[in-house]
Amino acid sequence: MKIQWLGTAAAEGWPAVFCTCEACIKAAQLGGKNIRTRAGAIVDDVLLIDLNPDLYAQKLSLGLDLCLLKDIIVTHNHGDHLTPLYIEFRKAVYYGKALPVIPIYGPYDIMDDLMPYKEYLEMHTVEAGDEFDTAMHHVTVLPAVHSAKNGKFYLIEREGKSFLYMHDTGFQCDEALEMLKQRVRHPIDVISMDCTYGPNPLPPNYTSHMGFAENIKLKERFMRDGVADGHTRFVSNHFSHNGHMLHEDMCKYMEPYGIEIAYDGMIAEI
Secondary structure, three states: OEEEEEEOEOOOOEOOOOOOOHHHHHHHHHOHHHOEOEOEEEEOOOEEEOEOOOHHHHHHHHOOOHHHOOEEEOOOOOOOOEOOHHHHOOOHHHOOOOOOOEEEEEOHHHHHHHHHHHHHEEEEEOOOOOEEEOOOOEEEEEEOOOOOOOOEEEEEEEOOEEEEEEOOOOOOOHHHHHHHHHHOOOOOOEEEEEOOOOOOOOOOOOOOOOOHHHHHHHHHHHHHHOOOOOOOEEEEEOEOHHHOOOHHHHHHHHHHHOEEEOOOOOEEEO
16 A cells, blocks of 8 residues: 655645744745645545645646546545535546546535536545445545534555544544444554644644644554554644644654654655
8 A cells, every 4th residue: 555645734834825934934945844735645546535725736746647546535624625626627628538437435514515516526425434445445434523523534444454544633532533443453554643733732622633742642542452553653744834843853753752744745655
């Protein structure tokens, strides 16, 4: 299984779109892994996770062949994860030929936004606990705890390999964690965890995202529950500039805990 993180920022990007804070200025100056577009990923070049608004820029910078896509899964209906306009460009008028109808899976409340493009899509509504097969993968749907009330995240499996894409959700997703404990038969190979707040403490009673402290606790729980083991790669992802730490500093911070820091274009092959 090949996993590629296409974008690794929260909704505002990094450097953020309307920002001149020190973290954004330094990121722009240093470039490289400090430049973060909006979050999304692709598995085995054929399964796209989220239609983020920077997908076209990611196609150019990473050399993606999006004609290979066979399926799309969407986590939730926020604009940094769902840009329906991309489906517009599957119209035959743009290419002189019809592109294949593509299956798309997600919570019911993404479907209204996709309805104008329904003739180019095979739309599938998913609920927590569902399992389904795409062209190449087996997918389990898990309930997120997020401001998007119907948000989901996904366990993706193929030929004995597994990838948990855990965005956007907070640490208090007990229903999902219990489902994983009950359903996972072999420790997951790669776990990508929401880390919007980075080193910052979460606001009081806040549940929609996580930071480093929550990622560290989550790793401990996964290991204790047998969902992960010593071979599992843990990756923090989906960062806000408000965390202030640049890529190298985040790597140093999380290295003692055995947690990697995602960057745009990062690839894991398992």
